[in-house]
Structure formats: C-alpha cells, structure tokens
Amino acid sequence: MLEKKIITDCTSCALAKRCLPSGIPVTDLYRFINIAHTNQTFASGDQLFKQGVKASHLYVVKTGSFKTQIINDFGDAHVNGFYLPGDILGLESMAGGITLNSCIAIEDSLACKITYRPLAALRKEFPNLSDLAVKIYSQALATTLETQNCLSIHSAAARLPQFLILFHRRTNQVTYRQIRLHRQDIASHLGIAVETVSRSFSKLIDAGCITKSGRIINIINTEALEEISRSTA
Amino acid sequence: MLEKKIITDCTSCALAKRCLPSGIPVTDLYRFINIAHTNQTFASGDQLFKQGVKASHLYVVKTGSFKTQIINDFGDAHVNGFYLPGDILGLESMAGGITLNSCIAIEDSLACKITYRPLAALRKEFPNLSDLAVKIYSQALATTLETQNCLSIHSAAARLPQFLILFHRRTNQVTYRQIRLHRQDIASHLGIAVETVSRSFSKLIDAGCITKSGRIINIINTEALEEISRSTA
DNA sequence: CGGCGGGTTGATCACTGTCAAGACCGGTGG
DNA sequence: CCACCGGTCTTGACAGTGATCAACCCGCCG
Numbered sequence: 084m085l086e087k088k089i090i091t092d093c094t095s096c097a098l099a100k101r102c103l104p105s106g107i108p109v110t111d112l113y114r115f116i117n118i119a120h121t122n123q124t125f126a127s128g129d130q131l132f133k134q135g136v137k138a139s140h141l142y143v144v145k146t147g148s149f150k151t152q153i154i155n156d157f158g159d160a161h162v163n164g165f166y167l168p169g170d171i172l173g174l175e176s177m178a179g180g181i182t183l184n185s186c187i188a189i190e191d192s193l194a195c196k197i198t199y200r201p202l203a204a205l206r207k208e209f210p211n212l213s214d215l216a217v218k219i220y221s222q223a224l225a226t227t228l229e230t231q232n233c234l235s236i237h238s239a240a241a242r243l244p245q246f247l248i249l250f251h252r253r254t255n256q257v258t259y260r261q262i263r264l265h266r267q268d269i270a271s272h273l274g275i276a277v278e279t280v281s282r283s284f285s286k287l288i289d290a291g292c293i294t295k296s297g298r299i300i301n302i303i304n305t306e307a308l309e310e311i312s313r314s315t316a
Numbered sequence: 317m318l319e320k321k322i323i324t325d326c327t328s329c330a331l332a333k334r335c336l337p338s339g340i341p342v343t344d345l346y347r348f349i350n351i352a353h354t355n356q357t358f359a360s361g362d363q364l365f366k367q368g369v370k371a372s373h374l375y376v377v378k379t380g381s382f383k384t385q386i387i388n389d390f391g392d393a394h395v396n397g398f399y400l401p402g403d404i405l406g407l408e409s410m411a412g413g414i415t416l417n418s419c420i421a422i423e424d425s426l427a428c429k430i431t432y433r434p435l436a437a438l439r440k441e442f443p444n445l446s447d448l449a450v451k452i453y454s455q456a457l458a459t460t461l462e463t464q465n466c467l468s469i470h471s472a473a474a475r476l477p478q479f480l481i482l483f484h485r486r487t488n489q490v491t492y493r494q495i496r497l498h499r500q501d502i503a504s505h506l507g508i509a510v511e512t513v514s515r516s517f518s519k520l521i522d523a524g525c526i527t528k529s530g531r532i533i534n535i536i537n538t539e540a541l542e543e544i545s546r547s548t549a
Numbered sequence: 550c551g552g553c554g555g556g557t558t559g560a561t562c563a564c565t566g567t568c569a570a571g572a573c574c575g576g577t578g579g
Numbered sequence: 580c581c582a583c584c585g586g587t588c589t590t591g592a593c594a595g596t597g598a599t600c601a602a603c604c605c606g607c608c609g
Contacts, residue, residue: 130360153461153465155465156542156545156546161465161468163461163464163465174453174454174457175454175458175461176454176458177450177451177454178450178451178452178454178455178458179454179455179458183458183461184461203447203450205445206446206450207443207446210440213439213440213446213449214436214440216409216446216449217410217411217436217439217449217450217453218410219411220407220450220453220454220457221407221408221409221410221412221454222411222412222578223453223457224407224408224453224456224457224460225408225409225411225412225416227457227460227461227464228386228396228416228417228460229409230389230464231396231460231463231467232386232394232396233505234467234468234507235394235467235504235505235506236507237507237508237566238596238597239596239597239598240596240597250450252527253346253371261591265554265555265556266556266557267394267555267556271361272468273468273598274467274468274469274470275470275598276597276598276599277555277556278556278558278597278598278599279596279597279598280556281556281557281558282557282558282597283554284557285557292576297556297606298555298556309389312389313389458556463587470598471564471565472564472565472566472598473564473565482598498587498588499587499588499589500587500588502559505584508565508566509566509567510587510588510589511565511566511567511588511590512564512565513588514589514590515565515589515590517588517589518589518590530573530574531574531587531588532577533557
C-alpha cells in the first residue's frame, strides 16, 4: 500500500467540526491534541480493542470503517454495529471500565485514539465539551434504537432493505456513497443466515433498487427499498 | 387506590445515591430540587411523553415501571425497552430535540420529571454531575447493547429465557424480585408472536426454571434458564 | 492454471407465525 | 357473595418462511 504521508492534526482535520475539538476553544485546542493519538493506521482485520479487557480509550473513525462484535456465552460472534468516519468507538464501555465488545477494521483505515481520563478532565473544564459529550452519547443511543427496531422486524426479507436504508443515510452524511460489507457481517448483524442475505440481495437487484459489483452495493432507489421493506414486513 | 402521602424529596429518597443528586454537593442540592418535579403520579396506561414532539425533560423512575415504544413507518408499535426504579427515561431524544418514542406506565407508578435545560446548566457547574451524566449514558448504551444481542438470537425459543435473565438481573438491583409484564409487550419487544411467548413460558415452567401465577413470573433457577437459552439457540 | 474464500442458488425440513377455540383472570353490577 | 363479561393468556392445527446442507460459481492470488 502506498504510504501517503498527509498526516494532519485536529486543526486541519475535515471532521473536526463534528468531532470533539468542536467543544474546545481554538486557543486551547493544543491541550486536546496533546491527549489524542491521531491517525493511527489499521489494516483490514486489525483489532482496535478486544472484548473483556480494561477500557481506557475512545477512538474516532477518520477514514475507512470498523465493526464491533460480541462473543456471547456459547461462543459465537454477533456484529453489533458498523462505524464510519466521524463515528466514535468505545462509548458503551466507559461506565463499566471493561470493554463489552471487540472492534475490528473492515478495511484499511485511520482512527484517532483518545485517552479517556484526561478527556474527562477537559470535559469538566470546558462546558461546551460537556454538552458535546451528552449530544454524542444521545446520538449514539438513538442510533442503537434504530438498529434495535430493525432487528425486531419479523420478516427477514424486510430487515435487509431496512438496514440498507439506515446505513445509506449514515454513509451519505460523509459523502461515502457505496456500501462495502461482507455478507457474513451483515448476516450476523441482522440475525439471519448468510444465504438469506444473499437471496434478499438478489431480489433487491431484480427489483431495481440496488446494483452490485462484487462486494460493493450501490443504492439507486431509496423509495423502492422502503416500499419493499414495508410490503414484506 | 389508597393515597399514601409519603411524598419525599431528593434529600430523603432511597434512590438518591444512584440518581442525579449523587453528582451534586449536598449544600447545593436545593438547586437541583428546584428544577425537579418529584413524585409525579401515573396510572397504569398513562403516557409520560409522546413520540415525535419536542423533547425537553428527563424522567427518573421512582416506583413502578414503564415501557417505551416506537410506532414505525407502517403503523405498528414496537416496544423498545422497559424501565424500572432508578432508570432514566428520555436520554435518547436529547440530541435531536424530538422524542423518538412514546413512554407509557405499565402499572401505577411514580416518576420525577427534570427539565433538561437547567440541568445542563448545573452539569456545567458541577463536574461530578458531568461525570455522572457520561456514566449514565454509557450504562444506557450498554443496556441497549444487551437488548440488541438478545434480539439477534436466531431461535425465538432462546430469546425469552435470555430476556428473562437480563431483566431479572435488573429487577434484582432494586429488590423487586418479580417480573410482571404483559405477554403482548414481551412479544413486541422480542419481535416474536404472543403465542410463541406463551408456549416458551410453558416450556420454562415444565423445565422448572420459573413459576407463574397470573401475570407474575418468578425466576427460580437462573442457571437452568441459561442452559435452555444456550441449548435452543 | 489451479486453489481458495466468499458469494450465490437449489432442495429439504424444522420452527414459528397465523388462525381459531377454549381457559383463565379481574373487574363490575346485581 | 355470586354471576357475568371482556380482555388476556394458553393450547392446538396448519401453512409459510427461513435455516441448514450441499453444490456450484466467481474473483483473486500465487
């Protein structure tokens, strides 16, 4: 892989206005930068953190994508969520101090690592950062609610289009139009068999809602997707 | 119903040490009490808030229980979560400013209503309250993750025991040992049919894991429940 | 060119959603 | 105190959906 050495810190980061720096006065930004390890590189398959160990950092996705997964009591993995540029990883583990899931890079990616303890100190010092933290958490809760609703749809055939709509909405926020996920991960996330995912994709292609080349999915008709999701529910 | 006029404010509330007051110095507690409408009464079926309106309050469950539900795109309701004494309602709606779901009392209950805006002001003033907010949110995220894992279990027969284990763990935290929910709500929450819930309950009773009288469920053998959940997964 | 992992498609069968009927419970009024 | 009634819960029968198993295809890499 080509080493593009365009390492930027928070002052020139395109995501900064959606990220933690937006809660800190520019004149004090250096103090945040001091506690952030920006632009850490992860190859596809690399692990950011492992389930069941001490939780001490947050990660902000800068480029690429990540998934989180839990190994449940009887040994099989369930993919909890997918994370795109601007998303923050590790929020759910702060209360308990132990990581509740593992996080794995889906493709070659960059993420910024922030140590929690000094961040908490900054949060107390800068009121806007405290507001931002609440907003970020609230947003994260809202997203998991959406996921939960998606999972509670009875018909497996309707879950995939619903998931695609939600995911597409999120990718569009960061001008990142294509969906590029393993069937395996989608299946695990939605609680259905890989074969069912595959079959559902085929139907959506036949219906003209999406196109696909290899692993890459393009959404071409959101309304039709919603229609199908509704009619098969 | 008997009117027991034992209205206590936060200074004498048994839940205070798990609630927002724990983030505020005792000498300043009166300022929190000023913005809290404590001990609001709700009859079974009453609505605390309605989906899709302006979100401006948090509610802390004091006694009884509540459920939240979303009406999705094609009109049917999905129960998102159940809330017990000490739980906080409305966290997920703060970021967007619009309530994402409706909240309904499951039985005659008490809840304390807290206006968000002045709470945010207090949060900025008292660092411990900021920490507590993060902790509460993080905990809430962790809980929804658990729910998500439960929903992603393929086998419907395994979802009920799993749910019971999670719920039982939470009820036990507040010495509230019985589970008293409508089958309808459980079914909606778990994304399965009422009849399946009923059948699963019968099997669990046959297996000796739980007992039931009317709507009240008692868990008598958690290990066996886990065993069944695992073996039918 | 051959092998490998992931993706698709097909056939079968268990599970569970649906429909229907009956049991149970709680509340209301006589 | 009892009879009635409505809603909730349970149980049974049946059919459709989706998980499982198996075979095949495709793109990627050595």
